[in-house]
Amino acid sequence: MVEETPQRIESALLDEPSAAVIDAVAELSAAAATLGKALHPKTAANLAGLVRVMNTYYSNLIEGHHTRPRDIQRALAGEFDKDKDRRNFQIEAAAHVRVQGEIERQAAEGSLPEPASADFIRWLHREFYKGAPDEMLRVKGKDREFVMQPGEWRSKPEHDNAVGRHVPPSSERIGDFMKYFEERYRIAGLGTAGRIMAIGAAHHRFNYIHPFPDGNGRVSRLMSHAMGMSVGIGANGLWSISRGLSRGLVEGPEGRAEYKTMMDAADSPRQGDIDGRGNLSLRALNEFVLWFLRVSLDQVTFMSELFDIDRLAMRLRAYVERSETLKPDAARLLEEALMRGEVERGEVSRITGLPERTARRILGSVIDAGLLGSDTEKGSVSLRFSDEALEFLFPRLYPATATN
Ligand SMILES: Nc1ncnc2c1ncn2[C@@H]1O[C@H](COP(=O)(O)OP(=O)(O)OP(=O)(O)O)[C@@H](O)[C@H]1O
Ligand SMILES: [Mg+2]
Incomplete structure (x- = not known):
């Protein structure tokens, strides 16, 4: 029997983070604070535009949707491919760039809402799929086919599906899970280091809940971006997470498998008495958060060199x-x-x-x-x-x- 109370996502936060996690938080916030500092704001803004296309490229690539940067640029200029599949990929890429830009605009003017709130997350999903043709909203599986409603949680049994080995909570419980999610990951309720650690934790628990029929991966990466901006490590959009999630920490195919492997490991149930008190393993969460922080730091370091x-x-x-x-x-x-x-x-x-x-x-x-x-x-x-x-x-x- 799968437990269906929202507490199923506990342990949700690292109450006693490891020394390695604490060090990674300190390194990441120091590195992010200097990224782009020597750049003229106008130059930095143009480079942030480059980063938006880059983040979009990798976030879609993770889902197996390959759209070259030049084709993303063309889509932004309103030029689309004749081929239907490629055109649809261009449409979703342009939408991703647009939503990310909107997040950054709101962050810059100080009006970004709680990034882990149900309202904000549903807004992300709605905006990402705004103007998408029905075909892009159609979810097809072995025994199911339906058109997804942008911005709406999973709500019918036909919306439910496994993610790899993991079976997310069933559709009728999503509203409650996401309410609980919002309470646990409210940035306003956490200290600075706690906020930075919460980004990776929320990233995993969001995908664990898998609140939408489709688009969870992309929306979760946009949510992580918003959380980074919100907690002050966003460096005005000069770095983003998807390149790192797609490539991992080690060079080559092994690195490209890290994201899935780490997500899968963080689905593990609690192992014994010294592994937190929740349904899910606290130790595995600690490992995931550490990995997420290191991936973030790796990206900030890479972008700092690139934009030197x-x-x-x-x-x-x-x-x-x-x-x-x-x-x-x-x-x-x-x-x-x-x-x-x-x-x-x-x-x-x-x-x-x-x-x-x-x-x-x-x-x-x-x-x-x-x-x-x-x-x-x-x-x-x-x-x-x-x-x-x-x-x-x-x-x-x-x-x-x-x-x-
Ligand atoms: N074992 C796992 N546990 C939790 N989340 C996972 C796991 N494996 C992958 N994920 C997350 O799920 C996302 C992809 O799963 P899936 O393709 O079902 O999502 P989706 O809803 O289709 O999202 P998208 O349309 O953006 O791909 C990945 O990008 C990752 O963030
Ligand atoms: Mg998908």
């Missing part, structure tokens, strides 16, 4: 040097945009030390190369990152197969 302003300037210069279409003077412009966030079109001649017309030609070539752009035709220009330049400017951000 001196090294980024060097790679921009090197990119210009090896380019066949860009003149060496283009490097000055790019560097100026990097350091100052944006450059007025009228300043280009002064910056490059070239006559007006030549300078304008150089600016045109950099815009054509997709490395500078502006919101309006005459407006000041800031950095952009073209698909062609991605792998060179941001090595290892994507697997090699994604950017060719």
Whole structure:
């Protein structure tokens, strides 16, 4: 008999975290506090846009939905593939970028609600599937087929399904489970270190409950993103969790299996008397939280190196040097945009030390190369990152197969 009271998700929090967990919390918050600090806010905002596409790429990839970054960019520009399946993947990718952007906007203006609240989570799901064709909402299984309602919990027996070896609570209990979930993971009720540890714990327990018929994986990763922003380790959107969940801590196929293995291990029932007092193993939760923290730290460290302003300037210069279409003077412009966030079109001649017309030609070539752009035709220009330049400017951000 499976226990159906919401307490089934206990132990939900680490009341007595291990020394390794405490160290990881300290390291993560210190690393996140410095990520992007040397960047001009405008440059940082453009890089956060890159991170949104990257997080989306990996979050969908985890579900086996492969959409290349350039196809995500095209979707954001309203250009969709003719092929129906690819188009649907593009639609969900664009939605993911949009929802993540909205989370970050709310966090920046201080209006982000409790990320683990039932209302917020249902909003995430509703927004993620807003405008999705019925076909994307259709859930098909061995003996079932139905169209999912965005933002609605599982509510009928046909919505219930196993996740790997794990059987989540049945549909009629989801409302109660999620109410309990909200109470346990309210950030407002936790201290700073407690909040940071709660991100991984909530990530697992959410997927354990599996409140929606589909889309739980993506929504849980967006919820984790919101929790990170909310507890102050979000670094204005300059890092995100999905790349790390997808790749794990060790290089190669072993690392790519870590997420599933760790999720599965955290489903374990309590083992004996010194494993907490709940239905689920406290020791396994501790291991999962530790893994989640290390994955987070690994991502923050990686992004800090990738977005290090001196090294980024060097790679921009090197990119210009090896380019066949860009003149060496283009490097000055790019560097100026990097350091100052944006450059007025009228300043280009002064910056490059070239006559007006030549300078304008150089600016045109950099815009054509997709490395500078502006919101309006005459407006000041800031950095952009073209698909062609991605792998060179941001090595290892994507697997090699994604950017060719
Ligand atoms: N053993 C497990 N216990 C709890 N959660 C798990 C387990 N294995 C995987 N998960 C979570 O479930 C998600 C995928 O499961 P599933 O494909 O059923 O979810 P989903 O509802 O289809 O979500 P999505 O549509 O985003 O894939 C994974 O991304 C992971 O977060
Ligand atoms: Mg799915």
